[in-house]
Amino acid sequence: MGDAFGTIGVIGVAGQIIQATVQFGLDFKDAPTDVKNFIIELQALKTTLSETHSNLITNDEFIQAFKGQDSALLKQTLGIDTSQIILSCKHELEELLQKLTKRTQGHRVGWERLKGAFLSERTRDAVQDVYRQCQTLNSLVAIDTAALMACTLNEVRAGRQEHRDGETSRQQAAVLDWLSSMNHYTQHSEAISPRQPGTGQWFLETAEYQKWVQTTGQTLFSPGIPGSGKTVLTSIVVEDLSQRFKGDDNIGIAYLYCNFKSYRNLKAIDLLASILKQLAQGKASLPNSVQSLFNNCDKGRTRPLNEQVSITMHSVVMEYTRVFIIVDALDELTMSYDCGEKLLSELFALCKDCEINLFATSRFIPGITSKFQDCLWLNIKATDHDVQTYLEAQASSLPIFVSRDSELSKQVVNSIMKATDGMFLLAKLHLDTIKDKLNLKAVRAALKNLAKGSDAYKKAYDDAMERIEHQSKDRDLLAKRVLSWITCAKRPLTVMELQHALAVEINESELDEENITEVEILVTVCAGLVIVEQESSIIRLVHYTTQEYFENTFQRWFPGATSEITRVCLTYLSMRVFEGGPCPDDDMFEERLRLYNLYDYASKHWGSHAYDDPSVTDDGIRFLKGQANVEASCQAFLADLQKWGCSFYRASQWHLKINGIHLAAHFGLEDLLRRILEGCEVDLRDSHGQTPFVWALRQNHGGTLKLLHDRGADINSKDIQNMTPLMHAIEWNLSENIHQILDWGADIDAKDSEGWSSIIHAANWSNKELMRLLIERGADIDVKDCQGRSSIIHAVKWDNMGLIRLLIDRGADINATDNRGLTALHHASFRENIIAMKLLVENGSYLETKSRYDETPLMLASKGGNLQAVRLLMQQGSDVNFQNDNGRTPLHMAALSGYSNVVKFLREMATKRW
Structure with a gap:
């Protein structure tokens, strides 16, 4: 200054x-x-x-x-x-x-x-x-x-608030990531990317669609033939809703783009969790019910049950004025009880209970279409206008001698339009056929021979494979390797994963990066049958009908591919760079996955490919004898967030000491196991104390379990937490294996380190059928854990009325106390579970049992401010003037805790009793 x-x-x-x-x-x-x-x-x-x-x-x-x-x-x-x-x-x-x-x-x-x-x-x-x-x-x-x-x-203050907001955002993000790892934004982006401007507008303008959008509680079902553009049209619906209700926090929108390969191993609960995640993200702050779900699952350390997700979903939906749920390609889900059937059941329940608007697409499959008979229908078919718009937009990619001849270009467009019969995919395949022609005569001949009718796809794919085989020998071989890998892969592959897979030289100990092929070449040699999703870098077949075609013609085009894929995976896992064993920390582990792109896939799926082709036993034996390489691969395949129910993982957490026999049991490779067992102890333990029997049990390999049992496996072996195979089977809900293990003489009343027996495990996993089975097999129904809690107290703790009724019907001691002197009625009163309280009282639960802290159920309910529980206990005859050793009554408890509504009620009742 x-x-x-x-x-x-x-x-x-x-x-x-x-x-x-x-x-x-x-x-x-x-x-x-x-x-x-x-x-x-x-x-x-x-x-x-x-x-x-x-x-x-x-x-x-x-x-x-x-x-x-x-x-x-x-x-x-x-x-x-x-x-x-x-x-x-x-x-x-x-x-x-x-x-x-x-x-x-x-x-x-x-x-x-x-x-x-x-x-x-x-x-x-x-x-x-x-x-x-x-x-x-x-x-x-x-x-x-x-x-x-x-x-x-x-x-x-602002800094503190910003810090709190940032911490809250991080915590909420952790909860949402725990709910589902699916990236629905990327799925939508990939789905809508092929759309040409102006296409699909006809669908949005129909009376059926307008009625669906404008009327609460409507379900619109839109079936279509393969390749009719159902996924793109679904993305147009999602886009229309997003724009129509942009900025309106009272409107919830969630969607699923089902994919035959990505969703292969998913269950209904995984799909519902993705929908729940999207609806939770739509609120300004994380809904309390979602936070409670996270907390009840040991703060994200375990996965929620179907019933828990369903209840939470209903709660979150009710926070919105309207909710739209969109599901594309139901036909690409496994229509089993725990996947497609269960998903539809839950969605229809939401339609009934919460009046959501549901939109779904599918092929014409009777098992699916029959479920939508009473709903609005609007068939999907590629209109001439949309097909023409698409073809004209692609005209520039035609050979130069075609694109510069306007009349010939029009002929190409018109001929393909006549042959497609409402199928976008067929238009693309026919266009790819024309692109490969080198002169005018070849183009005209191709136009005359465009496939039509019900076998059009098969003929179009046959033509594409014929074009591939007419390439040079190297390009033909490369294309078939690309197509076989993508067809056989157990999950979608990224470009870099596939590049590494194709670069592997069998039995070589190092990866030669000069052997990696550029992605442009990989796509080009496949004659339009392969595309790359730009956001996710996934390389995949152009359509699910392509997958069906190759599955039906696999031996024709890819003989020996399964064996090659298995050997590639084993060669990759056996490379010299992994002989150092597992990574000691997260950074090194992440670096390993970054540098060796196929490592994650090979670790997780080599055994599945080997299961499909027993001819690779010798290669498998060589790999399983390399202790360090085995442990390194184990670290990678166990770091699977969704499967293990973790919201995060640490590489060191999965640094296990295991043996090849554990991996063979995990993948159910019985031929390998027989060879390994010739010189190996059958009950060899990993660093968690688990035997190969438990590893096979986890994956539900019944034949492998029998093999191990016949070789003398201990079915009552205990791991470092003292859990037996039977307890693990209960946690994983493996009912068939539980029957088998019990038949083999499993100790039904054995306890783990927390004092939980098999029946307490069943109570904590809310599994009524397994509980009934265990009781019928003679399990001690009143056994207590280290905290003195019996199975009925655990059932009350989880508010599972089905289990509570079953245990009461089978004679469980409802007045048994835990180490704090609390009965099941105490726990139900504190949790304000009115239905459970009524059931317990009706069946003889004592009203005035005092805990070690001198509290009756009424005192505990008063202390917790649970007015409904207090009212019920008073109606059942609890003494409002009951005094503990300190002279305190339920009224004192409520007053000391600051619950004025309970205080007022108890005073009124005390006056009446006086």
Whole structure:
């Protein structure tokens, strides 16, 4: 800011005046009172101005502190009042200094002679004006300081709030990621990317679609033949809804794009969890019911049950005014009880209970179409306008001699349109046929032979494979390897995974990166049968009918492919770079997956490919003998978030000491197991204490279990948590294997480290059928865990009425107490489970049982503020005036906990009883 006020000049003159009195040899104590006061004022002014100048006027830190906000002091620098006052003062002080100098020249110096110069009224007024101005500046500083403190406080608060908001966002993101790892945004982006502008508008303008959008609780079913554009049209519906209700937080939208390969191993609960995740994301803050679901699943360490997801879904849906759920390609799901059937059952329940709007597409499959008989129908078919728009947009990709001939281009478009019969995919395949032609005669011949009718796809795919085989030998072989890998893969492959797979040289210990083929070549050699999804980098077949075609003609085109894929995976896993074993930390593990792209896939799926082709036994044996490579691959295949129900993983968590026999059991490779068991202990344990029998059990390999049992496997072996195979089977709901294990003599009442027996495990997993089976097989129904809790207390803890009724019917002791002296009624009262409380009381549960803390069920309910539970217990005859050893009643409990509504009710009841 510089010397904005001219203070330096005043300070200098004031200093000279004060110094002059010293130089004149005058004693300050002899000065007249008026002069003495003036000099004192002048000294104070000099000090004040010096401090003001150094601390405020020329202090850059002070100026920076007010950058971007108002300052009362800095504004003062823009005015002229202060500067004029100071300049006036400087002028008067300079005159004073001149007078003093003149009066000392040639005369004897004394205070009497100098007094007149000091007492000039104008000079004194000027000094006082500056002093007052300094006081004003100080006041402005005080104002600025207060403002700056307030601003700083607000910034601190804002920072804290931002930190809290950031932490909340991270916590919510963790919950949502735990719910589902599916990326629905990417799925939608890939689905809508092939759309040509202007296509699909006819669908949005139909009366059926308009009725569906405008009427709450409607279901619209849109079936279509293969290749009719159902997925693109579904994406158009999602886009229309998103734009139509943009910014409306009261409208929920969720969607699924079902894919035969991506969804192969998923169950209905996985799909419902994805829908729940999307609806939860649509709210400004995470719904309480979703947070509760996460907390109830041990804060994300376990997966939720079907019933829990269903209840939470209903709760979240009810937070919206309207909800739209869109499901594309139901026919690509396995229509089993725990997948397609269960999904539709849950969605129809939402339609009935919550009046959601449901939109679904499928091929014409009776098992699916019959479920939508009473709904709105609108068939999907590629219209001539849409097909023509698509073909004209692709015209530039035709050979140059076709695209520059407008008449020939029109002929191509019209001929393909006539042959497609409402199938977009067929239009694409026919267009790919024309693209490969090298002259006019070939184009005209191809147009005459375009496949039509019910066998059009097969003929089009046959033609594509014929074009592939007419390439050079190397390109033909590469195309078939690409197509066989994509067809056989157990999950979708990324481009880099496939590139590494194709670059592997069998039995070589290193990957030669010079053997990697560019993705453009991989796609080109496949004659239009393969595409790359840009966002996800997934390389896949152009359509699910392509997959069906290759599955039906596999031996014709890809003989020996299964064996090759297995050997590639085993070669990759056996490479020298993995001989160091598992990675010790997350960073190194992530780096391994980044550098060796096929490692994740090979680790997880080599055994599945080997299962399909037993001829690779020798290769499998060689790999399984490499202990370090086996443990390294185990780390990769166990780091599977969804399967293991973790919201996150740590590489070190899956650093297991295992043997090849465990992996062979895991994949159900019985031929390999027989060979390995010739020189290996059958009950060899991993670092978690689990035997191969447990590994085979986890994957439900019944034949492998029998093989291991026949070889002497201990069916009652305990791991480091003292869990037996039977307990694991209960947790994984493997009912068939449970029957078998019990027949082989499993100890039904064995306990784990927490004192849980098999029947308590069944209670905690809310499995009524397994509970019934265990009771019928003689399990101790009243066995207690280390906390003294019996199976009925565990059932109450999970609010499972089916289990509670079953246990009561089978004679469970409902008055058994845990280590805290709490009965099942205590627990039900605290949880405010009114139905369970009624059932327990009706079947003889004691009302006045006291816990170790001297609390009856009524006291516990009062303490927890559970008014409904309090009311029910009072109606059943609980004593409102019951006193514990400290003389406290239920009324005291409610009052001490601050539940005024319960206090009011208990007072009223106490008055009535009195």
